[in-house]
Amino acid sequence: MTQEIILYELAAADDTRFSPFCWRTRFSLAHKGLPFKSVHIGFTDIGELGGANRTVPAIRSGDTFVEDSWDIAVYLDQHYPDRPPLLGCELGKGVARFVECFTDKVIHPTILRLVSRDVFDRMDPYDRPYFRLSREEMLGCSLEEAQATRDQTVRAFRKAIHPIRLTLNKQPWLSGASPGHADYIVMAAFQWGRLATDFKILEDDDPIAQWFERGLDLHHGFGRKVHPDDGGPGFAGTGLWKASMRPVGAGIC
The missing domain is CATH 1.20.1050.10 (Glutathione S-transferase Yfyf (Class Pi); Chain A, domain 2)
Incomplete structure (x- = not known):
């Protein structure tokens, strides 16, 4: 059984996913046919995810945490070799x-x-x-x-x-x-x-x-589904990083 993958990514104020680095990983997950949950995070909160690189995209799958779109692509090829390759040989x-x-x-x-x-x-x-x-x-x-x-x-x-x-x-x-x-x-x-x-x-x-x-x-x-209202993969049960710690009146991403 494929373990749920959580993707941490940036979003605009209207909740549209826009980051080019995060889209590299979005496309990679779609290519592999892997279900995932999108959690949007603000620029200034990224460091609190706990990764060494303090960057997004980042994914969490069980106890595994991977940052950087390239490292994520390598990880997906290594851990899901039965699915279409991203990088190949x-x-x-x-x-x-x-x-x-x-x-x-x-x-x-x-x-x-x-x-x-x-x-x-x-x-x-x-x-x-x-x-x-x-x-x-x-x-x-x-x-x-x-x-x-x-x-x-x-x-x-x-x-x-x-x-x-x-x-x-x-x-x-x-x-x-x-x-x-x-x-x-x-x-x-x-x-x-x-x-x-x-x-x-x-x-x-x-x-x-x-x-x-x-x-x-x-x-x-998949590439046309850029907002939770589009109902695309990754948007079911979307989350917000540390929503309760945002300043009163702040937006959602």
Whole structure:
């Protein structure tokens, strides 16, 4: 019998799951067909989960606690080898690691610049001071200054990700004939953009946009179920970390 998995993840003030790192794990759990329960946690409460890395996503399965989307994917492959692989062989794992590094160092910093001000507006007031301070340190400017130049930023970004288009011209998924963790890493980044802002990051006719839409339809449209009201996997019996310790009047995430 599969033990219940608890996924700790960030959420916006309206309870929408938006974190790209958490979506990597959401997609991974869906790929494996594993049931899980989502528990949302605020930025400033993450350290109290007790993990060494003080980060989310994190999962708990029985007595096992695993942080970091990559380590979670490795754990899921090791502990559920009878289910579809995320990383596959060591060669596949190595390629996926490259995709992770490309995403973390090229895709994420640019999307942060494109969406950070809009994310701030969607955050629970409880989390906004931390979010502004930490993201402005990352950006090297204010959230408003980053947003003011995003027309130029997005044009450069669309050129920088051309290798993804070239790959998709040769095969249906970044992982090859079928989707794997490499796809979920990049899909999660664009999911972040989709949920964080109305600003158009990809043109509709872009092969990357078309691949992303196919990705959202995987696992019975799992990627389109982003809020507890959507009734998607993980939302039955959703919880709130330390709800009783939140300041009076604070929001839910």
